[in-house]
Amino acid sequence: MKKGKLWLLLTILLGVVMIMAGCGGGGQKQNSADSNQAAGGGDTIKIGFLGAKTGEHAAFGVETLKGMKMAADDINKAGGVNGKKIEIVESDHGSKITEGTNVTQKLITRDKVVAIVGDPTTGITKAAAPIAQQNKVVLLSAGAVGTGVVEIGDYIFRDVLLDAVAAPAVTKYVNQKLGWKKVALITSMNNDYSVGLSKLFRKAVQENGMEIVAEQSIQDRDQNFSAQVTAIKDKNPDGIIFTGYYTEGGLFMKEARKQGMKAVMVGGDGLLSDVLMKMGGDAVEGSMVYCGFAADEARANEKTKKFIEAYKAGNNGTLPDMFSAQGYDAVMLLADAMKAAKSEDPQKFRVELAKTKDWQGVSGVITFQDNREPLKSPVYILTVKDGKFQVKDTVEVK
16 A cells, blocks of 8 residues: 555656656757757857759859858858857759759758858749748848849848849940840740840840840750751841850850851850850850959959959969859858847848948948849959950949
């Protein structure tokens, strides 16, 4: 009988202990730890990289990641953000949209990042942004220049030169400075960036009194463009507006030269990669690419010069491109917003990020408008000369 009462007493005590463990301090600490981790708790603040290290978009992603790492190193050497170190969480979606959404989900739910920098492309950014928005995690693209990005939600930002600003400026430039009257327009139909950019160029061509004398469609990953070049050759355009990416751009111009065309190509920063020259060789000499940054050491300010020198020191003397500069600025923008908010909680620092005005980055001066779209000037026009990109001109925009 005494033994039975003893067992009953022990059972009751054990139950009380278990209830206390589940409802008391231990449970609260776990919830607090989860919350802190999701808002940069611990000794580090996690920022995720969304981009490609492999596949056809790797040139964009690799450079963005280089810039992000440089920014994190500079921030950490200076004492971090709110007493904590920045940690860049890497990923690789292999240039695939479906994998891009998977990586976004992983960065948020498993890695517990407070912000994501990426994707460098418009298409994957638009696929990833709804996931970030739903989870209230800031996504800042350092490359998406197409339409319909920040409209996805108030946690979505970008630090780029918008195509909606650049395409009209460049069209006016080739018309007034280079005398183009007739153009051929080439669009990659399975590429959101290309489709959107072609719409902008069509409107700009019309507004400048020019004419599209030939229009052809291609697909990303196509390799044979003989039919499309044959179709535009007889129209004798003054120039070719190519709105796709660098691999197809290089191959397209190779075919154009093979068929005897003399017209040069102009396009957006989707062409901005050394792969353009590797694929096109001499055929892309004279081709023009617009972008929001160029490593113009002669005209760079001190902040940009310091970035260029640091990049060259870590990359065998090569110059940074737009993606590395904008990747650097993206992390710096996020860090400054967290400092202003005195918090790593995305719900708090996104408010400060949206207030950014006349912020001097290494890629230019950035202001976020009321709709969170960036204002950035000037437009850099690069040309391929002797197998390398060189600054041809700049166009101021308002």
